[in-house]
Amino acid sequence: MKPTLPVYLNFVQKANIGTELQGNWPISRLKRLSEALLSNEGDVKVELVFDRAGRIPFIEGHLRAELKLKCQRCMQEMAFVVDNRFKLGLVLNEKQMTELPDEYEPYLVKEDNNFLPDILEDELLLSLPLVAMHDFDCSEHLVSNTSDQDNEVGIIEPEEGKKNPFAVLKDLL
Ligand SMILES: [Zn+2]
Numbered sequence: 001m002k003p004t005l006p007v008y009l010n011f012v013q014k015a016n017i018g019t020e021l022q023g024n025w026p027i028s029r030l031k032r033l034s035e036a037l038l039s040n041e042g043d044v045k046v047e048l049v050f051d052r053a054g055r056i057p058f059i060e061g062h063l064r065a066e067l068k069l070k071c072q073r074c075m076q077e078m079a080f081v082v083d084n085r086f087k088l089g090l091v092l093n094e095k096q097m098t099e100l101p102d103e104y105e106p107y108l109v110k111e112d113n114n115f116l117p118d119i120l121e122d123e124l125l126l127s128l129p130l131v132a133m134h135d136f137d138c139s140e141h142l143v144s145n146t147s148d149q150d151n152e153v154g155i156i157e158p159e160e161g162k163k164n165p166f167a168v169l170k171d172l173l
Contacts, residue, residue, distance in 0.1 A: 004024050009116050010112060021048040023046055024046065027041065033124050042065065046120060056089055060088075071132055087104050088104060090109045107119070
């Protein structure tokens with residue numbers, strides 16, 4: 001699925017005029033996040049409001065996605081639902097950053113165009129658990145997991161057997 005959101009935006013300008021954006025962003029297009037996942041299928045549902053409160057331009061966001069993580073106990077897939085709201089205060093320098101009220105996370109913007117996926121990716125990475133683990137006792141999977149591996153070994157064996165006819169052919173040549 002193609003992204004239905006712009007890639008580059010002037011964040012401060014959008015905040016100055018007041019802008020709302022809604023759309024989907026493919027998880028596969030978020031490289032750093034994809035590396036932390038077992039599968040990068042699916043989309044992130046994105047809602048963004050660009051506005052300002054007095055002198056402070058900000059972005060209020062809502063991200064929803066189902067991420068596929070690898071459970072660190074049974075090594076199987078684990079669905080992790082993200083429903084994350086955030087509020088970024090847009091700052092141009094460190095001085096503005098220190099003046100920002102606590103309710104905002106500071107986000108250092110460039111003067112011209114900013115890369116929208118960076119925000120989505122940063123927020124999603126922050127929402128990931130430190131250690132991904134099923135919230136039920138999944139240790140039983142460990143047993144079935146080992147037997148899966150045995151099956152794989154069983155599949156490889158016939159392939160090794162196929163090599164033998166070649167060896168025989170070589171001898172004939
Ligand atoms: Zn598990």
